[in-house]
Amino acid sequence: MLRLILNREPWKSLGKEDGINLKSLATQSDMVVMSEHDNKLRAITWDSGQYDGFHFKTAIGDEFADPAISDVDKISKITSGQIDVDNKQFIQISTAYPDSTVPFHRDEKHIIESMEKDWKRDGDTYLCLIWAIDNISETEKPEMWIKANPLLDMPEKHDKMLRDLKTEKDADSLAGNLFAFQNKSLNIWLQASIDSYLSLKNVEESITPKFDMHNREVYIGFDYSQFSDNTAFGFVFPYFDRKGQPKFFLYQHSFIPWNHSGSIENKERQDGIDYRTLEKMGFCTITEHKDGIINTDQVYQWLTKFVFQYQLKVLYFGYDEAGSYQTANLKDALLANYPAWNIENIKQWPSNLAKPTKYLQDMFTTHKITRLDDEVMEKALLNATTGISPFGISVEKNRATLKIDVVDALIDAFYKGMY
Known part of the structure; x- marks a missing residue:
């Protein structure tokens, strides 16, 4: 993405001003350096756990509801490194997963509770944004699926995307696997397993x-x-x-x-x-x-x-x-x-x-x-x-x-x- 936009103005001039070497982007796939400001953009795999010594201004974790990312120690290494960093952010992104016991979902519940108890002001350091249907009954109301799939609001994508979602729902329903569609495409936590003891x-x-x-x-x-x-x-x-x-x-x-x-x-x-x-x-x-x-x-x-x-x-x-x-x-x-x-x-x-x-x-x-x-x-x-x-x-x-x-x-x- 950087190689693409840094070949065009006004980004080309901005890249030079910040000291981003365009040629280095071809090989340095795990780090981009702004030499003028000593800013670094790093890609670090979760499994490596190489977070010690970093003081992230902004840390972004994708698919953080994956049960494989339930290691509390690794998360604490990121947040402890952000102590005494001004305006820091730790952004966690994910769709819902079948395993609803993961820390990501627990955090989501606690933040929602904090927002509902607005008078206590306990959650002022958190922002929680959720794209999901509000009720499981909306599974049968395609006009409500936009809540979990905001790209449906783009006219050029709407028809094809809605058609694909309906096809996916029908296939999962026929296979007795409707919870998979509700979980991944409508973004709701279900503890979704056909053999779950409790919901x-x-x-x-x-x-x-x-x-x-x-x-x-x-x-x-x-x-x-x-x-x-x-x-x-x-x-x-x-x-x-x-x-x-x-x-x-x-x-x-x-x-x-x-x-x-x-x-x-x-x-x-x-x-x-x-x-x-x-x-x-x-x-x-x-x-x-x-x-x-x-x-x-x-x-x-x-x-x-x-x-x-x-x-x-x-x-x-x-x-x-x-x-x-x-x-x-x-x-x-x-x-x-x-x-x-x-x-x-x-x-x-x-x-x-x-x-x-x-x-x-x-x-x-x-x-x-x-x-x-x-x-x-x-x-x-x-x-x-x-x-x-x-x-x-x-x-x-x-x-x-x-x-x-x-x-x-x-x-x-x-x-x-x-x-």
């Missing part, structure tokens, strides 16, 4: 700003980690809302091992979750074991302290022993000290878990669930996919680094809590 919409709409857990009845589910998995407690609180409607409030607390990853930093990178920040918010505990494995004593102490702190009436404690001596030890300690808890080992068979698995899904669909804005829980809910067996549905995950331990724990709690 992004239902998971996000379940958030409540607060819930008083004191002196309540609770059902508890427990899922102990295997290898790199997290250990999770799921808490199910039945309650009536202000309109007298029965609902469930869900809470979780996870224990984070890092032995398999080598360090907590690597664990965060693999899971795409900033555990150290979430620990400060009370949603998880990074294991205190020097080798990075789960400490059963730490898990037991946390649970008993939590129950005492909120004066909870534990109606049920369901767990999956699955040959784990650590779970057996925890169970024995609870049986010895809390015999009234109704403690049960739940066999992890599809015939056993299909009903509570379907029940939890239905409760989200019918808006009978509330929860805090907890990223550990949200990511687990959105990571879960649906498996089918002759007995009904089950929850699964597509790869090892996707965490669904919280969902397993909640299903164990609903094993009795659904009644």
Whole structure:
């Protein structure tokens, strides 16, 4: 582009004035230098991570919602280098992606919330521009697609582009893959997978700003980690809302091992979750074991302290022993000290878990669930996919680094809590 425009006036004179060597542009594809001002235009690949030592006036990242660009450390290297730089900008650009748990989408949600709370002025350093349809029903209204495709407003492009979009929609619809068109061409976040356990919409709409857990009845589910998995407690609180409607409030607390990853930093990178920040918010505990494995004593102490702190009436404690001596030890300690808890080992068979698995899904669909804005829980809910067996549905995950331990724990709690 520079070679093209610098051969024409007035850019030709401006290029000479700024000291841009036209001949160097043929070979220096990764950097352009303005010698008169010592300005540099650099192209740096994301995977290289070579951002240390740079103090970017303007940094532009394209396709920043790609799950491959979820490395918080690399992003912080860019922003930390911009400290004490006047008028700096970090511009992130992307279409929506199928994985709605990426940092790009979380940032988008937080900025929208800041704009809606305009009186607080928390978001004054951010500008968020979104081109997307407003409602999924607009999928069937081509006249609304311009919201996500502003080039449709160009008369010379409109007819062909609209025709191409309709063709793409029809093809995806016939293939049972309409969510792909909605996601990429209409730019809406869906957690779009045909086998997703829950929809992004239902998971996000379940958030409540607060819930008083004191002196309540609770059902508890427990899922102990295997290898790199997290250990999770799921808490199910039945309650009536202000309109007298029965609902469930869900809470979780996870224990984070890092032995398999080598360090907590690597664990965060693999899971795409900033555990150290979430620990400060009370949603998880990074294991205190020097080798990075789960400490059963730490898990037991946390649970008993939590129950005492909120004066909870534990109606049920369901767990999956699955040959784990650590779970057996925890169970024995609870049986010895809390015999009234109704403690049960739940066999992890599809015939056993299909009903509570379907029940939890239905409760989200019918808006009978509330929860805090907890990223550990949200990511687990959105990571879960649906498996089918002759007995009904089950929850699964597509790869090892996707965490669904919280969902397993909640299903164990609903094993009795659904009644």
